[in-house]
Amino acid sequence: MSSARLITIANQKGGVGKTTSAVNLAAAxxxxxxxxxxxxxDPQGNASTAVGAAHASGTDSSYEVLLGDCTANDAIQVSPEDSNLFCIPATIDLAGAEIEMVSLVRREFRLYDALAKGFLDEHGFEYVFIDCPPSLGLLTINAMTCSDEVIIPIQCEYYALEGVGQLLGNISMIREHLNPELHISGILLTMFDARTKLAEQVANEVREQFGAVVLGNVIPRSVRVSEAPGFGKTVVHYDPSSTGAMAYIAAARELHKRGDYPPHPTTGAIGVSPEIYAELEG
Known part of the structure; x- marks a missing residue:
């Protein structure tokens, strides 16, 4: 569809740093x-807030784009923090979109169709990050049908891998029926607390399961990362010298340097063996 890398940030589990990772990788x-x-x-619009995009109800947003009431060009905004950073915001109107989309033609491809008409190349985007709600409804399916890559943030805490098997199963179904190019190109470890053995154990377990697809840079627990949303900013803009910001900058550079991590030739979805894939899928 475009020369841009289209990346969905997804995890059905809430509170894993999904939106935080999407906006800070983008900002970096x-x-x-x-x-x-x-x-x-995401109807909560937290990603929109973080990059400084207006998203009051009635603003042209991803809701209108999905329903065909406006174009992506109508809805796009430039971030006041960086002229290289743009956003198609979400408003609270998006909360009812999944019900409204059920009867629409190509309901799983509404976002794909909106972006497929030369929009991305026209603007010269190199990266597109799609922030999803913590569920696998039509909004997340729309994200995954128009992107090739999925990055999964996994927190270094108890039950870190809970629900990941289900997410892999969902990605497999989308690959089979809607988007054969979809694959996991990165696992990002978040909320890493170096003071605890648990964090190290979880990180080791994730690396053992997923192998080289896991990014080498991890995101530490950080007061600044937690504070930044309260100021309507990414941590990269709020305090670029903080440990959290530097970790996201390093992860973003790693993501850029290594490019799209290729899918496994057998499983297709992730860079691990079929045996481990089957085990994770449950």
Whole structure:
């Protein structure tokens, strides 16, 4: 569809740093000179807030784009923090979108169709990050039908891998029926607390299960990362010298340097063996 890397940030489990990771990876890449778009598909609109996009009810947003009431060009906004960072925001109107989309033609491809008409190349985007709600409804399916890559944030805490098997199963179904190019190109470890043995154990377990697809840079627990949303900013813009910001900058550069991590030739979805894939899928 485009030369841009389209990346869905997904995890059905809430509170794992999904939105935080989406906006800070985007902000870090934009700060490095890449042209980046964030598409907010979460009705809470936290990604929109973080990049400084207006998203009051009635603003042209991803809701209108999905329903065909406006174009992506109508809804796009530039971040006041960085002229390389753009956003298609989410408003609270998006909360009812899944019900409204049920009867629409190509309901799983509404976002794909909106972006497929030369929009991304016209703007010269290099990266597109799509932030999803913590569920696998039509909004997340729309994200996954228009992107090739999925990055899964996994927190270094108890029950870290809970629900990941179900997510892999859902990705497999989307690959089979809707988007054969979809695959997991990265696992990002978040909320790492170096003071605890648990964090190290979880990190080791995730690396053992997923192998090289796990990004080498981990995101630590950080007061600044927690504070930044309260100021309507990414931590990269709020305090770029903080440990949290530097970790996201390092992870973004790693993501850029290594490119799209190729899917396993057998499982297709992730860079692990069929045996481990079957075990994770449950």
């Amino acid at each position: 890449l934009a700060a490095d000179g890449h042209k980046v778009l964030v598409i907010d598909l």
